[in-house]
Amino acid sequence: MRTSITRNRILTVLALAGFVVFLVYAQTNWDAYRLRILNLCAVYTIFAVTFNLIYGYTGQFSLGHAGFAAIGAYAAALLTMSPEQKAANFFLAPIIPLLRDVEWPFLPALLVGGTLAALASLLIGWPALRLRGDYLAIATLGFSEIIRVLFVNWQRITNGSLGLKGIPDHTNVYWSWGAALVTIFVVKRLVDSSYGRALRAVRDDEVAAQALGVRLFTHKMMAFMLSSFFVGVAGGLMANLISTIDPKVFMFFLTYQIVGITVMGGMSSLTGSLVAAVLYTVFLEVLRPIESPFDLGPLHIPGIPGMRMVLFSTLLLLVILFYRQGLFGQREFSWDGLLNTLARLHRRVTGLWGRTPPPSTVEKGEQ
Amino acid sequence: MLEVRNLHVHYGGIHALHGISLRVPDGQIVALLGANGAGKSTTLRTIMGLVKPSAGEITLNGQSLLGLRPYEVVRRGIAMVPEGRKVFVNLTVAENLRLGAYARNDPQQIEHDLHDIYALFPRLAERQTQRAGTLSGGEQQMLALGRALMSRPHVLMIDEPSLGLAPVLAEGVFRKLQELNDAGQTILLIEQNARAGLSIADYAYILETGDVVLEGPAQELAQMDAVRQSYLGVR
Numbered sequence: 359m360r361t362s363i364t365r366n367r368i369l370t371v372l373a374l375a376g377f378v379v380f381l382v383y384a385q386t387n388w389d390a391y392r393l394r395i396l397n398l399c400a401v402y403t404i405f406a407v408t409f410n411l412i413y414g415y416t417g418q419f420s421l422g423h424a425g426f427a428a429i430g431a432y433a434a435a436l437l438t439m440s441p442e443q444k445a446a447n448f449f450l451a452p453i454i455p456l457l458r459d460v461e462w463p464f465l466p467a468l469l470v471g472g473t474l475a476a477l478a479s480l481l482i483g484w485p486a487l488r489l490r491g492d493y494l495a496i497a498t499l500g501f502s503e504i505i506r507v508l509f510v511n512w513q514r515i516t517n518g519s520l521g522l523k524g525i526p527d528h529t530n531v532y533w534s535w536g537a538a539l540v541t542i543f544v545v546k547r548l549v550d551s552s553y554g555r556a557l558r559a560v561r562d563d564e565v566a567a568q569a570l571g572v573r574l575f576t577h578k579m580m581a582f583m584l585s586s587f588f589v590g591v592a593g594g595l596m597a598n599l600i601s602t603i604d605p606k607v608f609m610f611f612l613t614y615q616i617v618g619i620t621v622m623g624g625m626s627s628l629t630g631s632l633v634a635a636v637l638y639t640v641f642l643e644v645l646r647p648i649e650s651p652f653d654l655g656p657l658h659i660p661g662i663p664g665m666r667m668v669l670f671s672t673l674l675l676l677v678i679l680f681y682r683q684g685l686f687g688q689r690e691f692s693w694d695g696l697l698n699t700l701a702r703l704h705r706r707v708t709g710l711w712g713r714t715p716p717p718s719t720v721e722k723g724e725q
Numbered sequence: 726m727l728e729v730r731n732l733h734v735h736y737g738g739i740h741a742l743h744g745i746s747l748r749v750p751d752g753q754i755v756a757l758l759g760a761n762g763a764g765k766s767t768t769l770r771t772i773m774g775l776v777k778p779s780a781g782e783i784t785l786n787g788q789s790l791l792g793l794r795p796y797e798v799v800r801r802g803i804a805m806v807p808e809g810r811k812v813f814v815n816l817t818v819a820e821n822l823r824l825g826a827y828a829r830n831d832p833q834q835i836e837h838d839l840h841d842i843y844a845l846f847p848r849l850a851e852r853q854t855q856r857a858g859t860l861s862g863g864e865q866q867m868l869a870l871g872r873a874l875m876s877r878p879h880v881l882m883i884d885e886p887s888l889g890l891a892p893v894l895a896e897g898v899f900r901k902l903q904e905l906n907d908a909g910q911t912i913l914l915i916e917q918n919a920r921a922g923l924s925i926a927d928y929a930y931i932l933e934t935g936d937v938v939l940e941g942p943a944q945e946l947a948q949m950d951a952v953r954q955s956y957l958g959v960r
Contacts, residue, residue, distance in 0.1 A: 552823065559813045559824050566811035569773055571799030571828030571876065626815070688815065 366693040381531045393531065397599050399639045400534035404541045404592035405616045406623060406631035408585040411545050413617075414625035415554065416581040417561030419495045422482065423616050425502030426586045427593035428509060428608035429478055430471035432516055434594025435525045435603060436460075437467035443524045450520065451513045464528040468537075468594040475590025476583045478505075487578045490564075502613060509605045521604025522597075529599035537595060538632075541588045546628055548584070557581055558626075618674045624684030629691040634684070642666055726750050727772070727803070727880045727913065732781035734767055741767045743935040744781070749880055754902065754912045756922040756943065758956065759932035765915045766808055768932075769882050773805050774798045785879065799828045802879030808915075809888060810869040814858030818849050821857050821868055825875025835875070842871040845901070863894035870901065874910075881905070882913045887921060899925050919956035923947045931956070 384396055405423060412420050439447075441459050452458075462470075478501075486497035509516040516522075548554050556577055559567040568574050597603050619638050623630030648669070650661040677684065689695075727749040734742040742764045749755045757765050770776040772783055774795040783790045785801055793801070804825075813821050822842060826835045843850035846867045852860060857868055866886055873881055883902070887895035895918070903925050906912055916922035923929055926943040931952070939946065946952050 552827065555816065555820050555824055556827055558816055558820075562813040562815055563811045565775065566807050566813065567824075568775060568795040569799070569805040569807055570824055570872065571796040572824075573794070573796045 362694065369693045377535075381535055385531050394599065395639060395643050396531055397529055397534040397595075399636045400531070400538040401592050401596050401599065402616070402619060402635040402639050403538045403632050404588055404595075406619045406635045407538075407541050407545055407628055408588045408592075409616050409620045410623075410625065410628060410631045411549070412581055412585040414620065414627075415549050415561060416557045416578060418487065418578055418582065419491060420498040420582065420585075421495050421610075421613050421617070422479070422498035422502045422586070423589055424608045424610060424612040425498075425505035426475040426479060426589040427596065427612065428502075428505050428605070429475045430468075430590025430593030431597035431603050431608070432509065432522070432593075433471035433474050433590070434464075434467045435522050435597040436515070437462045437470060438464060438526050438528060438598060439522065439524065440526070447517050447520070447522055447524070448514070450518070453517075454514045457515065464533065464598065468591050471594040472587040472590035475593065476587040479583050479586035480579070483579050483582045487575060487582060499610065499613075502608075502610065506605045506608055509608075516605070519605060521602060521606075523602045525597050525601045525603065527598060527601050529595050534595050534599070537588075537591055541591075542628055542632065544584075544588075549628075553577075553580075615670075618670065622674065622677050622684050624686035624688065626688040627684070627686035627690055629689070630684055630686030633686070638670075642670070645669060726786060727911070728782075728784045729768070729772065730782040730784075732768070732771060732783065733779045734764075734771055734776060735779045736767075741935055742771070742778075745932070745935070745937055747930050747937065747940075749911060749913045750928075751911050752906075752909055753927040754906050754914055754925055756914045756916060756926035756929040757932060758916055758919045758922050758929055760917065762934065763932040764935045765932055766884055769805060769884055769913070769915060772798070772803065772882065796828060799876055802877075804873040804876045804878035804881050806869045806873045806881070806883040806886065808884040810862075810865045812857040812860070812865045812868050812872070814856065816857055817854050818857055818860070818868060819853045821872050822849070822875050825872035826877075828876055838875060838877065842874060845874075845904075846871055862890055863897065866890060866894075866898050867901070870898070874905075880911045880913060882915075884915045885917060886914070887916065887918050895921065919952070920947075923957075 384393065388396070405427070409420075409423060412418050436444075436457050437460055440461050444453050444458060447453075482498060482501045486494050486501075489497060510519050512518070549557065556567065556572045559570070559572060560574060560577055564574060596607075600607075615638075619634045620631055622638070623632070623634030645666045649663055649665045652659055729745060729747045732742050732745045733740070745764070745768060747755070747757070747768075757768060759765050767776060771778050772790065774790070774793050774797070778791070781791075785803065788801070790798055790801060790803070813824065816824070819839075822839060823835070826838065829835060843853075848864055849868055849871055852864070857865065860868060870883070870886070873883070886898045886902070890898065899921055902912060902914065906925070914922060914926060919931075923943045923946060929940065929943045929946050930937050931939040931946070939949075939952065941949075947957070
């Protein structure tokens with residue numbers, strides 16, 4: 359038992375070290391396009407993991423992700439842009455003096471973005487988290503739209519529908535994956551703690567959880583605020599990655615994508631969220647050619663923008679119809695699980711080569 | 726002693742409890758019997774702080790529980806096994822039990838109590854790492870009971886433990902309750918099955934549409950013709 363814990367810890371450190379080496383290699387050798395995809399993978403991972411926290415683990419169907427991301431993105435963008443850039447952007451109406459001359463480093467800007475998103479979630483959660491199920495979904499969805507419309511009309515702060523251009527490209531793979539790893543670590547520690555047990559109890563049965571002394575509202579609120587904080591940070595990372603944002607980026611479609619990724623990965627599986635976020639981001643790029651004209655045998659297909667989304671929606675539909683658990687269901691990656699699978703594969707391969715494994719390793723009741 | 730005096734509850738325009746009074750003395754099993762809709766579960770939910778009464782008084786050892794939130798009621802020493810068991814199906818048996826001790830703050834004693842629960846319900850010990858949803862109905866009832874006991878309640882309130890259980894399993898649950906009571910646990914038991922309720926209770930109240938219509942020592946009630954005809958199915 360103890361030795362396997364030590365072994366797992368060593369493996370984790372090695373894997374992390376390997377990942378850092380990969381990041382360093384990617385950052386120095388990859389071109390801008392591939393780097394951008396790698397960064398987006400991390401941003402979507404944060405989105406999916408935080409949605410999993412609030413829905414998969416706590417059972418609160420919140421559809422406010424796009425709104426919270428918008429708050430974080432605009433905060434980080436406005437705080438990091440240089441005064442000259444802002445002057446160039448705000449040519450219709452001048453920016454309010456409070457924001458005109460600030461130019462902060464990246465980290466505090468991200469944290470302020472996250473904090474503002476968390477505060478917004480407190481404001482919306484105060485009434486909405488007392489509602490159940492569908493009502494919360496409708497309330498948060500409405501909130502998300504309100505934020506967007508507010509940002510369209512808040513000319514002197516957000517530059518309205520013109521959006522912000524020339525946001526400094528602070529985001530690199532260290533920032534994005536660093537934030538993603540911190541998010542996964544914090545959420546994982548949380549859901550495995552006694553506090554996380556209480557969250558899962560709330561998800562399974564609110565009345566029973568209350569009867570055991572779980573403070574319903576407080577627990578939902580904390581999960582909601584923590585989730586929104588990281589969404590805000592991810593929004594900031596996104597703004598400083600794509601360097602141009604406008605309210606259209608944060609339409610409901612963004613939330614829809616996040617829900618889709620999380621469902622595909624598996625509710626209550628952080629591994630699933632991570633894997634699905636990476637797969638989704640990469641596939642979306644790989645599938646880019648299907649939006650340009652191509653020939654399918656004798657059939658000529660003209661370039662239809664949005665084809666990828668048709669494919670994605672179909673995929674989501676199939677997952678929901680036939681594979682409701684998603685890729686990972688409730689399961690998480692573990693070294694023990696991986697080593698067992700490898701051992702099994704190894705046995706199967708050696709078996710194929712004609713050597714029969716000793717009787718003790720033959721599995722009973724194999725499906 | 727848990728005491729309820731002149732409790733009124735309204736659900737919107739519906740007057741669900743019309744001034745109920747009952748006492749649960751320490752060390753006894755008190756049964757609250759009655760048909761569907763008599764107000765038994767409402768009484769429990771009100772004591773627990775899940776429903777707000779419109780009038781009346783609830784006290785535990787002389788201290789009022791009125792207006793407290795559910796988590797505060799739990800801390801005062803009242804635990805409820807909800808109707809239909811309501812175990813957390815996606816959590817393991819061990820996680821369910823640990824949640825029972827959520828309001829407590831004494832880790833070592835909690836571990837100790839966990840062992841006691843496993844000793845009391847050996848089946849739960851065998852299934853510690855299994856998800857609660859995979860347990861049978863009888864095992865789930867044991868888990869719900871064990872979970873409530875993990876809060877070390879002064880008064881254990883249990884709502885319809887025999888609901889949906891085969892008679893032999895229900896009997897097993899009642900035997901456990903008797904065992905717990907013999908060890909000093911105070912219990913407020915709600916039952917539709919009056920025969921089973923009366924067989925283990927010290928004292929019983931019979932509820933009909935929000936009123937206590939009859940009360941007395943369980944053995945005496947079991948002998949009364951009115952009770953035998955209406956609730957025990959004897960003609």
